[in-house]
Every structure is written in structure tokens, then in C-alpha cells.
Amino acid sequence: MTQKNGLNESRFASLRPLSIGGVRLKNNLALAPMAGITNAAFRILAVEGGAGLVVTEMVSAESLKYGNKKSFKMLELLPGEHPAAIQVFGADPSSMALAAQAAERAGADLVDINAGCPVKKVLRSGAGAALMKTPLLLGDIISRMVKSVKIPVTVKFRVGLTIGENLGPLLARVCEEAGAAAITLHGRPASQFHTGPVNLAYMAETAAAVKIPVFGNGGVEDAAGARAMLEAGCAGAAVGRAAVFNPAVFSEIAAGLSGGLSAPLSTAARMKLFLRFLELNAGIYGEEHGLARARKLVGYWLKGLPGAAGARGAFMRLKTLKEAEALLIQYTKG
Numbered sequence: 001m002t003q004k005n006g007l008n009e010s011r012f013a014s015l016r017p018l019s020i021g022g023v024r025l026k027n028n029l030a031l032a033p034m035a036g037i038t039n040a041a042f043r044i045l046a047v048e049g050g051a052g053l054v055v056t057e058m059v060s061a062e063s064l065k066y067g068n069k070k071s072f073k074m075l076e077l078l079p080g081e082h083p084a085a086i087q088v089f090g091a092d093p094s095s096m097a098l099a100a101q102a103a104e105r106a107g108a109d110l111v112d113i114n115a116g117c118p119v120k121k122v123l124r125s126g127a128g129a130a131l132m133k134t135p136l137l138l139g140d141i142i143s144r145m146v147k148s149v150k151i152p153v154t155v156k157f158r159v160g161l162t163i164g165e166n167l168g169p170l171l172a173r174v175c176e177e178a179g180a181a182a183i184t185l186h187g188r189p190a191s192q193f194h195t196g197p198v199n200l201a202y203m204a205e206t207a208a209a210v211k212i213p214v215f216g217n218g219g220v221e222d223a224a225g226a227r228a229m230l231e232a233g234c235a236g237a238a239v240g241r242a243a244v245f246n247p248a249v250f251s252e253i254a255a256g257l258s259g260g261l262s263a264p265l266s267t268a269a270r271m272k273l274f275l276r277f278l279e280l281n282a283g284i285y286g287e288e289h290g291l292a293r294a295r296k297l298v299g300y301w302l303k304g305l306p307g308a309a310g311a312r313g314a315f316m317r318l319k320t321l322k323e324a325e326a327l328l329i330q331y332t333k334g
């Protein structure tokens, strides 16, 4: 537990509204950005499930610059999902400034910079976690974006590139000085992708290094996990995969942080949510394409259920919502 101004931080380890550069969030729990997952349909479920902020999948600044239709489609926000951040990635300050303007025009409340993606293709372009090696460039990107839009600019990065490396405090100061309004800190190094423990001690040092809010991210699945982030001095927590399994996890965490208890969502209720997701997806992409885009999520939703492997295989071949309902109905009873 950290001490700040002589006060015990655990007093503040609670659910609370938060402001990011003037944008008010109803609480300090955010949906973490996930490529292939946090599309508009999923973000609606997360908002309904209690998230105070949702973030899009990462969108390529270079693709936006060249007018790529698919990338522009990724900027589309639905009325029910605000406040929402659009996350962009790139390594060129002018492309990133243009991307920030496109995000602002699309109605984003915030624009987030991906400075933590460990995927080779992204690293090779100098973007994602590669920006952690080039703090001057990161600062330049941030200040160019800040000057180009009225909405707040935020940054997501990792504690380090490899295990034992603690780049957070330096990078957080770079972000703050360049005008970023908040940070999301993934507590695992880039070399670990999404596995292994988070380094809470490093996270605490980063949170203490700046005045702007720092959202702690990595492995938060319940109120205890979120409390650990808040006790490390983070202003909020960002939840990734646990929200894919259960988009109502935010309400469950909120109840736990407020000292209450909320019964975990039943399998039947979760499956009804998944069917709602499929309907929303169909509305955005059309029935067949919407189902194809849901394939990445189905493993999370069916995890641990009887006959999951078979149902997952069958899901890959579905073409209509009716077929999806017929397949999943077995899990919606009770």
C-alpha cells in the first residue's frame, strides 16, 4: 500500500467518478482496447455492463491517412456507448495528428495512443510498444495530437519492454509534459504479451510519478483485482479479457468496490448477452459477416461449458442468427 501526502491510499481505493481532461466518467472502470473484440457491439455491452469508459480496437493512422474504408468503419461510434475513446496507432506525428482529427470528427470523447502493442508487424513500423524505446518521438506524437484536436489525448503503454525493466515513471512524465490527459498502464512487459503477473510495485512508481490519472491494467477479473490496482495508487482500472468472458464484470467489480456483493452472472444470462451481441453485430456488419466477426469471441463465451469444443466448432460454420440461437439455446436455460 503506498503513502501519498501522509494519507493511506486504501481510503481512495474505491469506485468513484473520474474526469479525464474535462470528460466526466461515471466511474473509474474502463474497458481495455482489444483488436478484433472491442467493436461497437461489444462496447455497448460493456457500457450496459457498467463500464465508465470504453475504448475501440486500435486503428491504423496510416490506413486512415490513405482513406482505408475498413479503418474508417472502425471509427464509427453508436449513440449508446459514450464516453468512448478511439485508439490509434502509428509512428509518424503528422499521420497521428490526422488520425486524432478523424477520431474527433467521428465523435470520440477521447483519442488514445497505442504505445504498448507487442505484435511484430506493429513494432517493425516503429509503432505500439516500439514507441516506448523512443520517448522523444512519443512526446512529439502526443504534443502534435494535442495541438490538432480539442478532445483529450491519452496514452496506453507497458511497464517495460522486458521483464525487470521499469520504464513507466519516465514515460508517464513524458506523456504528462507533452499534454496527455491520462495513461493506461499495462503491468506486464511487452515481451510477455498478455500472460504472467503484473508488476504492482512498478505500477505504483508510475502512478506516483504524475498527476494525471493512471488506469492500472492487466489481469483484473474482480473487485479484489481492481482494488490492488487502486491501492497501488492508480486512479482507475482497465479490464480486458475478463470483460470478454462477462461484459457485466464492471458492475460486479463496482458492487465489490462499494462494499456490496453482486451475484456473478449466470451462464444463461451470459449467453443471452452473447446473443444480444450477435444481434448488434448483425446490425452493424450484416448477419453473415457479423457472425464471422464474432468467431474470435466465441471461445471466451463458451469457456468451461459442457460441449464447448463442439459448439465452438459448429459456431465457425454459422451463417444466420437463427442458427446461432438454435446452437446456443442449450446454454440459455436455467
Ligand SMILES: Cc1cc2nc3c(=O)[nH]c(=O)nc-3n(C[C@H](O)[C@H](O)[C@H](O)COP(=O)(O)O)c2cc1C
Binding pocket: 032, 033, 034, 035, 036, 037, 056, 057, 058, 087, 114, 115, 116, 117, 156, 186, 194, 217, 218, 219, 220, 238, 239, 240, 241, 242
Ligand atoms: C485479443 C486482444 C487484443 C488486444 N488488442 C489491443 C489493442 O488493440 N490495443 C491495445 O492497446 N491493447 C490491446 N490488447 C491488450 C489489452 O488492452 C490489455 O492490455 C491486455 O489484455 C491485458 O489486460 P487483461 O489482462 O485484463 O486482459 C489486446 C489484448 C487482447 C487479448
